[in-house]
Amino acid sequence: MSDPSIRASDADRExxxxxxxxxxxxxxxxxxxxxxxxxxxxxxxxxxxxxxxxRDLPAPDPSEPATAHRSLVPALVVLAVLLLGALLAMGYPATADAMGQMMSRMCG
Known part of the structure; x- marks a missing residue:
């Protein structure tokens, strides 16, 4: 990195x-x-x-190909945790049956 005082762009943050x-x-x-x-x-x-x-993390390995699937895994995990948290916060029972009913209402 060159000058640490240079302003970061949105692309830099992403x-x-x-x-x-x-x-x-x-x-x-x-x-x-x-x-x-x-x-x-x-x-x-x-x-x-x-x-x-x-700074405390290793640089990406250039020999390892980046795939869209691999970068989606953390986002899907975060989404699942947030969904479960929202269900629990609403007092909705997080059972398999309740999840199935919720998904059927959302998707169909």
Missing amino acids: HVVTALQQHVGDGRLTLDEFSERSAAAYRSRTMGELDALT
């Missing part, structure tokens, strides 16, 4: 969040750590602030 998602998928970050760091990435104003969020 790049860091994508890297953090990859590290969740690889087991280096927990969902809580990902949540904290991604929120900080979106608040970051400079490249130095963004760099600090991934």
